[in-house]
Amino acid sequence: MDDLARVLPLSGIHNFRDYGGYPATGGRLKQGLLWRSGQHCGAQADDLAKVHDLGIVTVIDLRGDSERERYPCLRHDEFSGDVLFAPGETAGMHGRAVHEEFKSEIVTAQDAHAAMTRLYATLPWRPVLVGTMRLYFDALAHRRGPSLLHCLAGKDRTGVAAAIAHHLLGVHPDDAMADYLLTNAAGDSEARIAAGSKNIRGNFGEDIEPDAIRVVMGVHEDFLNAGFGQIVERHGSIDAYAEEVLLITPQMRDRMLAALVE
Numbered sequence: 001m002d003d004l005a006r007v008l009p010l011s012g013i014h015n016f017r018d019y020g021g022y023p024a025t026g027g028r029l030k031q032g033l034l035w036r037s038g039q040h041c042g043a044q045a046d047d048l049a050k051v052h053d054l055g056i057v058t059v060i061d062l063r064g065d066s067e068r069e070r071y072p073c074l075r076h077d078e079f080s081g082d083v084l085f086a087p088g089e090t091a092g093m094h095g096r097a098v099h100e101e102f103k104s105e106i107v108t109a110q111d112a113h114a115a116m117t118r119l120y121a122t123l124p125w126r127p128v129l130v131g132t133m134r135l136y137f138d139a140l141a142h143r144r145g146p147s148l149l150h151c152l153a154g155k156d157r158t159g160v161a162a163a164i165a166h167h168l169l170g171v172h173p174d175d176a177m178a179d180y181l182l183t184n185a186a187g188d189s190e191a192r193i194a195a196g197s198k199n200i201r202g203n204f205g206e207d208i209e210p211d212a213i214r215v216v217m218g219v220h221e222d223f224l225n226a227g228f229g230q231i232v233e234r235h236g237s238i239d240a241y242a243e244e245v246l247l248i249t250p251q252m253r254d255r256m257l258a259a260l261v262e
Helices: 045-052 065-070 109-120 127-142 157-168 173-184 189-204 210-217 221-235 238-244 250-260
Strands: 034-037 058-061 082-084 147-150
Touching: 034 157, 058 127, 082 127, 109 210, 109 221, 127 147, 127 157, 127 250, 147 157, 157 173, 157 221, 157 238, 157 250, 173 221, 221 238
Parallel strands: 034 147, 058 082, 058 147
Antiparallel strands: none
16 A cells, blocks of 8 residues: 555645554455544534444544643534544643743754654653553454544654554564555655744744754654653553553453454
């Protein structure tokens, strides 16, 4: 499956794409069941119609309460699925998205890269984010039908959760990383960066350089590697982290494979 063919082109929802279709344990991930995106606050009527046609029955919202209040997601009038999240804040200060947390620390692209790398080293243990990820993996194991995983920009919290799912399902690390990095090319990336630029300047100050904004609004292999590196350092392996922190049992993993691999 061509990487860009995974992307559903939408005008008001950024980074909407299928993260299935990769070779996995025992076969290949099914397509059309695993979707990921940014928030849907700016969704247009035709966007909602296209999303509705996917038949999504479970939405996992990795955002915090403040983000849901500031950026309420729009749904199709006929949407009847379940939206899952743990109450509380998954972001940092004042409910900002995770990529907006280092207000006084980022001016240059180098500052941004270092801050994002440090940020990812903390994501796997944020209590409310862990709570929602537990709901996510329980849904993959026990619910049937297409699901949508999203946060605000669909790249950091969503990227980490999707990469963990890929690992548990036996997706090769190179494919998992390629899917994570697809954020940088998915859809209209310039529109996505422009949409986030105003908020970033408001949070970081007008001194932040354009190249730094691009780093903050993008992803880099160093970021995901920082998170996974900390997981391995603290737990010994991603599998141990999944069992000890996310409470994923071998039986749940088997059910995920049975439901999602063909």
